[in-house]
Amino acid sequence: GAVVSxxxxxxxxKSGTSVKIECRSLDFQATTMFWYRQFPKQSLMLMATSNExxxxxxxxxxxxxxxxxxxxSLTLSTLTVTSAHPEDSSFYICSAYGLPSSYNSxxxxxxxxxxxxx
Amino acid sequence: DQQVKQNSPSLxxxxxxxxxxxxxxxxxxxxxxxxxxxxxxxxPTFLISISSIxxxxxxxxxxxxxxxxxxxxxxxxxxxxxxxxxxxxxAASGNYGQNFVFGPGTRLSVLP
Numbered sequence: 001g002a003v004v005s006x007x008x009x010x011x012x013x014k015s016g017t018s019v020k021i022e023c024r025s026l027d028f029q030a031t032t033m034f035w036y037r038q039f040p041k042q043s044l045m046l047m048a049t050s051n052e053x054x055x056x057x058x059x060x061x062x063x064x065x066x067x068x069x070x071x072x073s074l075t076l077s078t079l080t081v082t083s084a085h086p087e088d089s090s091f092y093i094c095s096a097y098g099l100p101s102s103y104n105s106x107x108x109x110x111x112x113x114x115x116x117x118x
Numbered sequence: 119d120q121q122v123k124q125n126s127p128s129l130x131x132x133x134x135x136x137x138x139x140x141x142x143x144x145x146x147x148x149x150x151x152x153x154x155x156x157x158x159x160x161x162p163t164f165l166i167s168i169s170s171i172x173x174x175x176x177x178x179x180x181x182x183x184x185x186x187x188x189x190x191x192x193x194x195x196x197x198x199x200x201x202x203x204x205x206x207x208x209a210a211s212g213n214y215g216q217n218f219v220f221g222p223g224t225r226l227s228v229l230p
Contacts, residue, residue: 009159043222095161111161
């Protein structure tokens, strides 16, 4: 099936530093990528939608200056958490949307990144 | 306002029995639905989908039923296996593949 690779799987950083998370579609072209955040025992919360070559669309309440998204190619999107604070500690998951006809699901997820800000 | 609801946060089932996970939605524009399974510290894994033109879709041990008039769908797993223990999310979309809204999930525990 379709593979979405998300890196790193786990990162610990100090308060005030920035962290970049990469999301790659390995065997299909992702026209649209989504970034989610999951708090413990809660659902996936959509943060932003990015389309290749254009600016990301952020959901209400998500600070675009804090969560920088770049979708520079059809296979790569990055999320940078700038000036991270302990409240940014969470599980971040990306997903990619593509339409290769051999796949059942249009939305393929990465394995997530556990961010801990100390 | 939750557009996709999974009112049971958890469910325990004996191995070999049927697991039934429920999902309700409020937006009548939703016409495509997915079920995902998620293990801790991993991304969700796609299980099965259904579009609004159908009322049932089956894939092996997994069957999804859609009742459009009730805005309700359910996932049936039979027979349930211990490896099915995970959190199950239902997701809905108004356009094929765009902007899915996820429910809060139901934690399924299959007891040996």
